[in-house]
Amino acid sequence: MSGLLALLDDVAAISKVAAASIDDVAGQAAKAGAKAAGAVIDDAAVTPKYVQGFDASRELPIVWKIAKGSMFNKMVILLPAALLLSVFAPWAIAPLLMIGGAYLCYEGAEKVAHAFGQNDTHDSEKHIHPEGDGAALEEQRVAGAIKTDFILSAEIMAIALSTIPPEDTLWMKALILAVVGIGITVAVYGFVALVVKADDVGISLSQRANAATAALGRGIVKFTPGFMKVLTVVGTAAMIWVGGQIILHGLAEMGFSAPYDWIHHMAEAAAQAFPQAAGIAAWAVTVFFDGIFGLILGLILIPVIKHLINPALQATVIPLISRLRNAFGGA
Numbered sequence: 001m002s003g004l005l006a007l008l009d010d011v012a013a014i015s016k017v018a019a020a021s022i023d024d025v026a027g028q029a030a031k032a033g034a035k036a037a038g039a040v041i042d043d044a045a046v047t048p049k050y051v052q053g054f055d056a057s058r059e060l061p062i063v064w065k066i067a068k069g070s071m072f073n074k075m076v077i078l079l080p081a082a083l084l085l086s087v088f089a090p091w092a093i094a095p096l097l098m099i100g101g102a103y104l105c106y107e108g109a110e111k112v113a114h115a116f117g118q119n120d121t122h123d124s125e126k127h128i129h130p131e132g133d134g135a136a137l138e139e140q141r142v143a144g145a146i147k148t149d150f151i152l153s154a155e156i157m158a159i160a161l162s163t164i165p166p167e168d169t170l171w172m173k174a175l176i177l178a179v180v181g182i183g184i185t186v187a188v189y190g191f192v193a194l195v196v197k198a199d200d201v202g203i204s205l206s207q208r209a210n211a212a213t214a215a216l217g218r219g220i221v222k223f224t225p226g227f228m229k230v231l232t233v234v235g236t237a238a239m240i241w242v243g244g245q246i247i248l249h250g251l252a253e254m255g256f257s258a259p260y261d262w263i264h265h266m267a268e269a270a271a272q273a274f275p276q277a278a279g280i281a282a283w284a285v286t287v288f289f290d291g292i293f294g295l296i297l298g299l300i301l302i303p304v305i306k307h308l309i310n311p312a313l314q315a316t317v318i319p320l321i322s323r324l325r326n327a328f329g330g331a
Contacts, residue, residue, distance in 0.1 A: 101246030109298025244294025
């Protein structure tokens with residue numbers, strides 16, 4: 001009997017440790033996901049454009065194909081790469097995170113420049129309307145979406161890795177990154193599926209005999225295009241802000257803290273000026289100046305990335321990823 005009680009005590013102790021570990025993984029994964037908000041919103045804002053022009057019956061299959069490719073990017077390529085970095089080159093995580101932040105600034109600034117009449121289109125947009133028809137066009141769209149997703153997924157995984165305490169075990173890091181990768185993929189592409197089918201749902205409801213249901217359907221049809229525009233603006237702003245924040249924080253850690261310290265000082269001054277809403281005032285000032293820095297940096301990077309970095313990636317990294325995906329049977 002005493003042996004059975006001891007066994008039950010051990011089981012209870014193990015259960016408590018497991019529960020604590022699960023809570024720790026969930027908490028750190030949520031923190032990492034929040035940090036990666038800029039890239040996540042951009043992913044959600046860009047993806048619906050890849051199904052434009054197709055028959056309604058092909059919309060969800062296309063989203064599913066892109067989602068599978070995104071999961072492959074995160075779980076098969078980027079997660080192992082992140083773990084290898086954390087073991088063999090932890091010093092490289094901060095510079096890679098800054099590179100990801102710089103790319104966020106570039107993407108956001110490129111969208112701003114395009115909105116103000118620049119002729120250059122966002123690189124991911126070039127894959128949205130390729131030439132072709134039918135199945136060939138669908139495959140081109142899916143391939144373009146997965147390539148764009150790889151960059152955004154790399155940013156998400158790098159940000160997630162940077163939030164994990166260095167003392168965590170390799171298995172704990174793997175679990176947290178896996179939860180982040182799976183959770184964000186499900187959330188983003190589940191949301192995308194809802195958005196791309198919203199019009200169909202609205203039209204269906206608008207044809208119902210019930211007046212209230214029909215009015216709801218018409219409201220959904222009218223609301224969806226405006227919502228997508230708002231989402232695009234919010235996604236662009238989030239990219240610029242998060243990217244600028246990452247770069248400024250990285251520069252401060254490298255010893256060049258003057259911009260970071262100045263923004264912190266301005267945030268404190270705003271908090272003192274508005275004591276009734278000190279937290280909100282400090283946050284708003286920080287976001288504003290992080291965003292200004294990110295926008296300026298992004299505008300500077302547009303010609304560099306367009307004429308130097310992107311051609312190099314297209315010639316080296318992108319073909320390598322395609323070969324890996326084919327070798328593993330990926331989307």
